[in-house]
Amino acid sequence: MGSQGAQQGVRDVSGERGVRGVRGGRSALCTAVLLCATGLLGGTATAAQRTPAPTPSPDADARHLDEVRKEIEGLYRTAERATEEYNAAEEQVQLQQKKIVELARTIDTAQRRLAVLKRQAGALASAQYRTGGIPPELKLVLNADPGAFLAGADLTRKGQQAVKGVIGQLTHLKTDLEGYADDASHRWERLEANRKKKDAARKEINDKIDAAKTLESRLATKEKARLRKLEDDQALLAQQKWLDSGALKEITGKASEQGKKAISYATSQIGKDYVWGAVGPDTFDCSGLTLQSWQAAGRTIPRTSQEQWRQLPRVALKDMRPGDLVIYFSDASHVGLYVGDGAIVHAPRPGRQVTVAGAGSMPILGVVRPDGERTG
CATH class of the missing domain: 1.10.287 (Helix Hairpins)
Structure with a gap:
């Protein structure tokens, strides 16, 4: 698939959800303002009532939604830790x-x-x-x-x-x-x-x-769609920055036989819900998915992403091969399984399902190899 394939794959994930909903919402708002101004919503309206309320600017609305996204993301990050x-x-x-x-x-x-x-x-x-x-x-x-x-x-x-x-x-x-x-x-x-x-x-x-669910529940349906697209756009932006760094050009490793089995298991779980503390077979958290993927390949690895990072052999990013585990964030609180072409399979967070994402869509801490040899 190559770097272009990885970019296209992430674009497919982000899609164009919510665009029509936002346009429809603005049209409805303009119609309501027009009706108020012409008195069609009440002939005895006062002057104050006849004056339309100021409409939030698109920039202010976008900033507000981005703040909500960051707050929700922070809550889920804390929950994942x-x-x-x-x-x-x-x-x-x-x-x-x-x-x-x-x-x-x-x-x-x-x-x-x-x-x-x-x-x-x-x-x-x-x-x-x-x-x-x-x-x-x-x-x-x-x-x-x-x-x-x-x-x-x-x-x-x-x-x-x-x-x-x-x-x-x-x-x-x-x-x-x-x-x-x-x-x-x-x-x-x-x-x-x-x-x-x-x-x-x-x-x-x-x-x-x-708290995250409560915050998200306060959003209108159209805003939820826009929030999802905003999350996808942020991931796409991070992935594109990672690809532009040339990191993927150096990654040419091939999967081991056990790595292929781990990938096969992980990709067959796509679409299943994230549930914290779950290790399958119907639901997973991030490290539960990698644990079971490598268990299916015949390797027992540590349960948590932190212990996977601490105990498994580490490899340089340029030496990464399909089947390796990519550890994310400075506290090693998230993990995904690299499947090649700049992509991972992972269980993202509550409210989401096991999916394919860009390997560079989150801050990479490092890479570990479950079937590698420990050195030192």
Whole structure:
């Protein structure tokens, strides 16, 4: 498709939605003003009523809508950042729960072993009591039979080793149990901390999404169409600037076999709704889509965009190839899967669907390769 193909693809996404609606709105407004001026809306209107209200200039109207766009975009960006924090906390909660269950099983096994050792120690103590409590060493000294003395010495040594072994095992096992209990306690504390972090992130996500939806709901239908076009135009402008930089000319890499599988999965999800915290199969958030795409290719990658950026091998932008993940914004809060020709597939935000977009339509932080080799 090349750079022109990528530009055309983004133009197709932006389209011309809302143009006819805006023109119709202006025509209706002009008609209403004319009717008021001629008295056809009420013959007894006062002079003030007969004077038409000033019509906002197109420039002022455009500035207002752009301010609304920026505010909505900011709210969704904050929600997306909180979504990735929620995803990370959720992953940690599941990990800690699994570890606590494993520790509980280990503690149960250790306690059973401890009970066995205590019974053995009790049996040894009872045997000593039945012999009158005379130390085995003294009994050997009092034995006049040399053969019996030697046999008794061997038995005594084995008995002493058995006692020491039981006591040693009891001591080590008690120490291990204390360690397991401390570990379980610390993990429980971290579990609770992550749960609180997750709840806080969930509240922030819902608050920001609700605020953005409320702000958007105040717009008239025609304004919503214009807002969508404005968003698309801004993305197109950023993409064009990226293409004009010559970045795409340097990108000539070919997809690996696993990369092709990841692309196939991602593109087959186009049209499905964005839902925060979702990992498919019916809805996705941005990192949920990349996670499942590479899972379908046979690679397990980190859950969140931040961890994908932190843990996966990084490659230079000029070395990017289809299947790589493009990480966006300085906080690594968004991610898309590069499909070639300057385009990505991504799950944008609430209220939008999985779609194709220009790889340069958002500020690029860097590129990572799920099937690459780590260096250093």
